[in-house]
Amino acid sequence: MRRQSVAATALWIVGSALKTAAANPIQSAVAATLCRRTPKTKLMTERIFNFSAGPAVLPIPVLEEARAHLLALPGVGMSVIEISHRSKTFDEIIQGAETGLRDLLSIPKNYAVLFLQGGASLQFTMVPMNFLSLDENADYILTGSWGKKAIKEAQKCGEVNLGADMSDGGFTRVPTQEELQLGDDARYVHITSNETIEGVQWKSEPDTGDVPLFSDSSSDILSRPIPIEKYGLIYAGAQKNMGPSGVTLVIIREDLLPHIPKGKPTMLDYRTHVEHKSLYNTPNTWGIYIINLVCKWLKEKGGLEAMQQENEAKAKLIYDAIDATDFYRGHADPDSRSIMNVTFHLPSEDLEKKFASEATAAGMDGLKGHRSVGGIRASIYNAFPREGCEALVEFMKEFEKKNG
């Protein structure tokens, strides 16, 4: 009986998708994608193209496995959110997540991998709290809105020098090596590898000499291979490319740990979490479980080189559409364009509003730019399908025809 009603729902979804397809070429692209995917997955879930900047789209096989095992992990008889974080089962899960990340990112042995809470925003505080004192300074390279927030917190702990300030022109690019003004006595140099709001991304690491490089990599971690050995510390909220919100990855070079002054609050001292392997207190067990599944999915997809190729190809589709006309205007300079967050403007704010709301109606959600900068932002993280980029390009062409 139940099976029948699910099948009927599935048929209804296909039917309405096809009906709408006949009336609207953009929805046709969405409907075609819906139909192309495995019937078992797509037809019963009615997923749309989710361009959200985060929390963001996760891989369908990951969601399916999580759903299948939500009531009971195989052989355990309990859900992952019901078992002890000290159990053997969870130990395997957290070790699986760590090993998965170590393999994918080629993290050397002398780096610790931590799963913390408090989001990347807590790292804005924790980083300077551990590595900067009132009589010391750190270099922050400012390339966008998230970097600004990181700086505000660091200024409460010590002196912040701007290694470069790219706010002129509204953060459209990262600085060249020649433009950097880095101090020899800086405790660390901080960058935001991908500015999620402005869509500005570093294509390679700045040379910081002997000064450790720290990065907020929240919105491009796992989107491409990175040379971890060039970094002292990397932090990233999980909710774009790794899993759900509520778990934050920190990768930290262990020789930095002895430099942390004693007496820091226990939970805000990196050493606590290194010593207890992220299990000092109850971690986000669900989040770590999903990260483990995402790592397995990434390996099956061919790892980070394959992911980078796919991400570049997806981003190119949209950037090419922007460059093909004067109607759309890309925000970032071509050399600094993000392959994760594609940002652009239309001739007026009214048109941008119309674009975002008509796109939502056509099955493409989350395209409205961040409230602080406006415009349109297409976030196309690892799990975002290429078909969604193609559908957006079609939509852009149609929208220009009607409104240009």
Ligand SMILES: Cc1ncc(COP(=O)(O)O)c(C=O)c1O
């Ligand atoms: C680059 C970057 N840094 C920091 C943050 C803040 O992350 P959280 O909300 O996990 O604190 C975000 C959130 O979108 C981000 O994109």
